[in-house]
Amino acid sequence: MDAKKQRIVIALGGNALGNTLPEQMEAVKITAKAIVDLIEEGCEVIVAHGNGPQVGMINNAMAALSREDSSQPNTPLSVCVAMSQAYIGYDLQNALREELYNREIHHIPVATMITQVRVDADDPAFDNPTKPIGHFMTAEQAKTAEEQYGYIMREDAGRGYRRVVASPKPAEIVEIGAIRSLVDSGQLVIACGGGGIPVTRQGNHLKGTGAVIDKDFASELLAEELNADFLIILTAVEKAAVNFGKPDVKWLDDLDTREARRYMDEGHFAPGSMLPKVQAAVKFAESKPGRTALITLLEKAKEGVRGQTGTRIHQ
């Protein structure tokens, strides 16, 4: 009998998708290779992804349209998240299909699930926007965006200014039943894109809400719900570090959740970038014995699964 396949939820970060339309079309080719490598290793893979640059771009375009044409009401941020899921899912599923075919793998259909994620209407995050979206701006451009459009702008880790929006925690993946059916039938599923379309429940009605959920937390919930063995967060660094950016930087290979919590308390992981990844990794590792989270570079995913690199977080 075949050994049980390792079930892996992969969370793709910004470098897996690029910042512009042409960049994304190129980036997804490399991303698809890394994902299909894992399938060839014998893993069952579910793909989730971010949308920060894309949802900002879509939101700006829709706002410009409504400024030009007063008959066009502005598009809610939740609808922009839905648009970003479809746009990114389109590029990713095309690239994955092509890569599977290039390797003569014809039996795995690829599907993108438009995914709604319920959040709590009373989540305190609605009163404290923290999630950076869109492109980076200079201080001058940021001031103009604040004055002209009422955006809330924040400096982002020495890289420039970005708009920030509310980022409530994911409470429930609405389409989890459909996702599970597709995954269990052997399909390669892209789900919870951009953290999921944020909705609140009003009786039977799900109402879109103006926020962008962190894809690290949504991917963690997806991994728990699908009873995954592994949560892999693919980003722009091979490992998480303590004393990041300092001369005495120490790259982390293997951490138990107590050590990870200690490093978080000591402030080693930047909020809005590495901190949510480590928080999501710890939550997943503590959700059930045997579950492991891995943070590594997109290009190192295969070596990471083999235990050869990345930061592994376990109980």
Ligand SMILES: Nc1ncnc2c1ncn2[C@@H]1O[C@H](COP(=O)(O)OP(=O)(O)O)[C@@H](O)[C@H]1O
């Ligand atoms: N302690 C740390 N160890 C490693 N990287 C860190 C740390 N703190 C902050 N970072 C930064 O976090 C970045 C990853 O976060 P982010 O750019 O938000 O990722 P993504 O878009 O892939 O979700 C890394 O590229 C690195 O610059």
Ligand SMILES: NC(=O)OP(=O)(O)O
């Ligand atoms: N939604 C989200 O977390 O997007 P990024 O990963 O691009 O920040």
